[in-house]
Amino acid sequence: MSHPVLDLIFSRRSIRKYTDQPVDREVLVELLQAGMAAPSAMNSRPWEFAIVTDPVKLDALRKSLPFGNYQAPAAIIPLYNPLIGSNPISVSFWQQDLSAAVQNILITASGMGLGTVWIGVHPMPPLVGAVRKIIKAPRWITPLCVIYVGHPDQTKSPRTQYEERRVHWDEY
Numbered sequence: 001m002s003h004p005v006l007d008l009i010f011s012r013r014s015i016r017k018y019t020d021q022p023v024d025r026e027v028l029v030e031l032l033q034a035g036m037a038a039p040s041a042m043n044s045r046p047w048e049f050a051i052v053t054d055p056v057k058l059d060a061l062r063k064s065l066p067f068g069n070y071q072a073p074a075a076i077i078p079l080y081n082p083l084i085g086s087n088p089i090s091v092s093f094w095q096q097d098l099s100a101a102v103q104n105i106l107i108t109a110s111g112m113g114l115g116t117v118w119i120g121v122h123p124m125p126p127l128v129g130a131v132r133k134i135i136k137a138p139r140w141i142t143p144l145c146v147i148y149v150g151h152p153d154q155t156k157s158p159r160t161q162y163e164e165r166r167v168h169w170d171e172y
């Protein structure tokens, strides 16, 4: 049996080809609202976000990310800022906190008809350094990933990758 929320989740696929059409600023703000609706450990919300639409900076990102050389009109970069997390006990959960925000952004974008792809940055020091430099962030800021966003120029089939053998009911 299908459900609209499952249809949405199954439809989110990594899109790596985009049209030239820019993504409206208001839409980018809505994506960030979705991101900042995510759960975080002790509600610490240790995140900030860089939004890149400058073609020169997008080009620099493409050149710096060997597995992220995709022509998108916008990028959202979730940033960990250890100085703003509201609870010191939750610091070691930051990757989970930011990843929850990332997934909210990907699913929301998909529901809006936009395409996204998650490009891993942390924990690869050369990638972290390159992205930090492009957005002129100080050294204590860690970019988790780059999310390219754009209007899709490719289609992919919805799917789950459910595998029963990965599921352990009550005992492993």
Ligand SMILES: Cc1cc2nc3c(=O)[nH]c(=O)nc-3n(C[C@H](O)[C@H](O)[C@H](O)COP(=O)(O)O)c2cc1C
Binding pocket: 012, 013, 014, 015, 016, 067, 068, 117, 118, 119, 120
């Ligand atoms: C932590 C993480 C890092 C990823 N890094 C890259 C990347 O560097 N380049 C890329 O093209 N896709 C990257 N992806 C996207 C995956 O390749 C993609 O999610 C996976 O192949 C499943 O396909 P789907 O997103 O269409 O379901 C990354 C995804 C995650 C979660």
